[in-house]
Amino acid sequence: MDYTVHEAWNDATNVYLMAGLLSVGLLLYARRNKRQIMRIFTVPPAGNSSAEPNFYDNLQKVRLRQQLDMYSIARKYEQEQGQLDSVQLTME
Numbered sequence: 001m002d003y004t005v006h007e008a009w010n011d012a013t014n015v016y017l018m019a020g021l022l023s024v025g026l027l028l029y030a031r032r033n034k035r036q037i038m039r040i041f042t043v044p045p046a047g048n049s050s051a052e053p054n055f056y057d058n059l060q061k062v063r064l065r066q067q068l069d070m071y072s073i074a075r076k077y078e079q080e081q082g083q084l085d086s087v088q089l090t091m092e
Contacts, residue, residue, distance in 0.1 A: 030037055
């Protein structure tokens with residue numbers, strides 16, 4: 001079997017040419033059908049809520065509770081200051 005370097009080069013070039021054309025074709029197909037391809041790889045949302053609550057939801061609730069506590073403390077302080085001012089005004 002007479003297999004020369006020239007024939008090997010032609011075979012290798014043909015393989016690379018086919019691989020290049022195939023990759024360009026797949027790229028064009030992916031651009032056109034992007035949504036269908038992404039639908040394959042996305043994870044569907046879980047129907048049942050997990051028994052373990054979300055950490056960030058808990059963190060938001062804690063932060064909201066802190067804000068409400070600070071607001072109520074500020075309102076109590078303002079009311080006390082208002083009562084002291086009214087007492088001072090009546091004494092004058």
